[in-house]
Amino acid sequence: MAIRPMARTDVNRSAILAHLGAHGPASRAELARTLSLSPALMTQLTKDLLHDGLLRELEHQASQGGRPARMLGLVSSAGRAVGVKVASDHVAFVEVGIDGTVLRTASEPFDAAATTMLMSLAGLLRSFIAGGSSAPLLGIGVGVPGSVDSQAAGVVSSTQLKWNNVPIGATLRRELGLPVLVENNVNALAMAERLYGLGRRHRNFLAVTIGTGIGAAIVIDGLIVRGFGGGAGEIGHIPVREDGPRCTCGNIGCLETFASESALVATARDRNVIAPGAGVAALRDAADRGNPAAIAVFGEAGHLLGRAIAGLVHVLDPEVVILLGEGTADWGHWSYGFEPAFRAALIPARRGIPVAVETWQDASWAQGAATLVLATPFDAEGIAGEQGDLVRQRLVQQASPQERS
Amino acid sequence: MAIRPMARTDVNRSAILAHLGAHGPASRAELARTLSLSPALMTQLTKDLLHDGLLRELEHQASQGGRPARMLGLVSSAGRAVGVKVASDHVAFVEVGIDGTVLRTASEPFDAAATTMLMSLAGLLRSFIAGGSSAPLLGIGVGVPGSVDSQAAGVVSSTQLKWNNVPIGATLRRELGLPVLVENNVNALAMAERLYGLGRRHRNFLAVTIGTGIGAAIVIDGLIVRGFGGGAGEIGHIPVREDGPRCTCGNIGCLETFASESALVATARDRNVIAPGAGVAALRDAADRGNPAAIAVFGEAGHLLGRAIAGLVHVLDPEVVILLGEGTADWGHWSYGFEPAFRAALIPARRGIPVAVETWQDASWAQGAATLVLATPFDAEGIAGEQGDLVRQRLVQQASPQERS
DNA sequence: TATGGTTTGTTTAGTCCTGAACTAAGGGGA
DNA sequence: TCCCCTTAGTTCAGGACTAAACAAACCATA
Known part of the structure; x- marks a missing residue:
């Protein structure tokens, strides 16, 4: 195994570009700090990038008590x-x-x-x-x-x-x-979340997506865990019950068959909470109107999801759990079952872990x-x-x- | 975040020592390959180490089709x-x-x-x-x-x-x-397992210990996952049932309250399978003798453990699961419940994942x-x-x- | 208005490491 | 025997990076 992975040669040059893209203009000193590089090297690298036309020097920034910083910005037409x-x-x-x-x-x-x-x-x-x-x-x-x-x-x-x-x-x-x-x-x-979203300030987090199915991505020390076969994060098939409908994977009791938009719709149809042809929107409307059966459908799914994610928090010890996906639009209904089950299942030391819901766009x-x-x-x-x-x-x-x- | 972690200066020198310690004598060329370093650097580093008296040159090895390799070995009195x-x-x-x-x-x-x-x-x-x-x-x-x-x-x-x-x-x-x-x-x-044991050939594995409690260590890309607060691997408190005895952590339904040596003994005592003062040895003896109640105690614990670990395999996608700890002495009885539950809960693509039991010493x-x-x-x-x-x-x-x- | 403190940025000397070209040492086939 | 192939190991030029010293630009305070 490599002790020193020896990054490709101009990784740092591109890291500067990516950081400026993600966080806006910054000074050389600031870049050096956030990218953990020496100021000396930063001088070298930015010199190259300025010469290449990928960066340009912006105005000075007001002094922070010392020499004012010369800001560097991306040339946005670069790519x-x-x-x-x-x-x-x-x-x-x-x-x-x-x-x-x-x-x-x-x-x-x-x-x-x-x-x-x-x-x-x-x-x-x-x-x-x-x-x-x-x-x-x-x-x-x-x-x-x-x-x-x-x-x-x-x-x-x-x-x-x-x-x-x-x-x-x-x-x-x-x-x-x-x-x-x-x-x-x-x-x-x-990865987008880490660069531009809530994950920007965290190097260890668990991202969970709720949509047609349910999935997760694990970020440890700033890197995404892919697993041996590139299949890490398949939380949809965590076994959560001994019974239940058959999953697309062929097994019974998978989380995904209880806690996903498809599962919610299937359950709601079975219980005649929504019409046979209706979708998740109908279920949401029913819950919004205070229909107890609809609220219960969300609540039960939230309960199982909360317990499953609590298990993952114990295993991975992330700093924060971030929720994403189309399903987060209904999180208000999910959380009714999720929060109590999630918090109760956590050991006291982790009980305060934040759960953040990211705003979602198509x-x-x-x-x-x-x-x-x-x-x-x-x-x-x-x-x-x-x-x-x-x-x-x-x-x-x-x-x-x-x-x- | 650091793009280039910039290892401490003489990491590689020590990596050579550790590799020789773990795997026995090796040639410079072999070391360069396994440590992903250039042969050029290996020449430099081994020169230093030989001069320092930490390494010594051993006999030549038979030719592999080219120039025969000069083996290098540790000077065992070095530390x-x-x-x-x-x-x-x-x-x-x-x-x-x-x-x-x-x-x-x-x-x-x-x-x-x-x-x-x-x-x-x-x-x-x-x-x-x-x-x-x-x-x-x-x-x-x-x-x-x-x-x-x-x-x-x-x-x-x-x-x-x-x-x-x-x-x-x-x-x-x-x-x-x-x-x-x-x-x-x-x-x-x-870490020991990765250097000297079954984990030597795997960069991604899940190590599970069965003893008084139950624990796990996660190795991803050759590094141990510690989590944000250093508490990753606490699989003992994964919620696996809605009921059950109260755990030391204060919650109910933790894996540890069903699948650990203490849990087995408690259950066996409750069911009068073993005498009130008896320990896990008595339970093992009973199971060895074919006592169905004792076998059932192991089987039920194995069942829950199997399902929980299957969930982790989905989440982490390891190459192999390694079992360790005092409890592995009874693995024959555990596996009776573990194997079917574990395999059945896995998605087809992962169903063949190996589960290895490491020999255990005090x-x-x-x-x-x-x-x-x-x-x-x-x-x-x-x-x-x-x-x-x-x-x-x-x-x-x-x-x-x-x-x- | 000097003086010192603070932050930014550059220069310089030197370390660690690699790729490329090389030598060394064996084997096998015409 | 000679030639070519393979693997092992070394030398050398150069790239990436850092620490340390320094210069630049601002502030506050006596």
Whole structure:
């Protein structure tokens, strides 16, 4: 095992860009502190980046008691990235600037089960890219519900999409001629959360998504845990009861069969709380109106979710639990069952752990995928591999065809 | 966050020592490969270590098709380490050589609740150390059942020992004048397992200990997960049932109240399977004789343990699950309930994950603690902090008071 | 208005490490 | 026997990074 992982050479240069993108302008001294680098090196690196045209010096900042800081900002025309969320019946696209801001979104119908689906995805991507800004495109991030062997290779297996070892990474790369990074969608979201969201101030957190299914991403020491086979975070299949409906995985008693939007809808239909064809919106409306049966459906799911997550808090000892996903819109109803079960199941020392609910937007999944590209700088361990190098190259090359001093 | 963790300066020198200690003699080329360092650097480092007298060149190895390798071996008189296991009613000591072999063991009664316990522990340690070999003592490793703020600081909180923020690290350091590394006992054991045991070939595994209580250590990418507060791995308090006896943590339904040796004994007594004063040995004997009630006690515990660990496998996606602790002696009886519950609760893709039972010896806990000292080299992230530096200094200084070329 | 303290940023000398080119030492086949 | 192949190990030039010393720019206070 490597004692000194020996990051790729210009990781730090890109880390500066990513930090400025995520947090806005900063001084050299501040960058050196937050990135744990020496001021000396920061001088060197920023000199290069300024020369390359990726950074520019902004105005001075008011003195903090000493010499005033010269702020550095990104040259926003330096690049853009595209993120894709793949679902079984549609794909969502988003284009983001180098600073992480969403520039453009789109959504298209898509049949993940079709034999030609890889080609049609490539086609949809091509036309989305063509409509974008003129800034150089650094790469494509793809978020999928399932396990991915590695971001760089991008071979996907997913029960939800009914995919088995689909080489989506290699195919898109060949078709589009761009760096392509593939990741589990929850992990991608967690990465976005770490760079731009509540996770920004935490190096250890647990991100839980509530949607059609239920998932989690584990961030330890600032890095996402992928597990041996890239399948870490599958909390949907934690066994929580001895009985219950059969899960898509074939087992009985999985958390996902009790605590997910699909599970809520199924239960509510069984109990005639909502009409046979109604969805989660109807259930929410019923609960909003104070329907006790609807409230109970949320409460029971929240109870099981709370106990399961309490177990994870014991195992992982995170600093905070962050809730994400479409389902957070109904969190008010969930929390009714969640909070008491969660707190009661925790050992006293952890009972005060914060549970934060992140504001959710439709574009968030795809934005998370785009973050894969922008987060490449943080990839000190080489998770993104060769594709990460390509992203870095594109970032630097586009700005300065001339050689560096 | 640090993009490039920038390991302490002579980490690699010590990594070489640790590798040779754990795996026996190796050639420069082999060391360079396994430690992911360049052959060039290996030449430099081994030159220093040979000069310092910590390494010696052994005979040539038969050619592998090219130039035959010159093997390098440890000079075994170069150092020793002492490990301590602290329990509520006793402490166990072990002295190990630099290559990890156990040289000497001892066990003493100890009252963890006494007000003078820190001083008496220091005294017991002093006398144990005095009886040891003449090789220089590199440091003391202490394993405790509870959470530790950091190995270097060594402030311990433990419900089992009824300790709250006890500064055992600082106290022993002051009293003994030696580097002291403190760690949760299960984490210490996992570290030993990674260096010398089944974990040697795996960078991602889950180690589960069955004893008086139940615990776990999580190893991801070769590093132990400590969590935000140093309390990761507390699987004993995962909620597994809505009912059950009250746990020492104050809650109801904790795994530990069903699946631990104490829980087994309590259940067996309740059901009159064993006499009121009898212990786990009696229960084992009964199960060995084929007593169905005794077998059922094991089976039920195994069932709950299997489901809980299946949940962890989903969340963490380890390569292998390793079982450790006194309780593994009865694993034959546990597995009767464990295996079906475990396999049935796993998603198909993970159903084949191996579960390995490590052979267990009385000295293992203390040996794990001693490994903290010997494993300091692997501490690229600075987990052991200043204490790790001191260990490294002692290792190098003792061998060569003269300056290095 | 000097003086010292504080924060920012640069320069310099030196450490750690790598890649590339090299030497060393064996084996096997024409 | 000679030549080529393979693996082991060394040397050398150079890159990335840091610590330490220094310079720059501001503030507060006597």
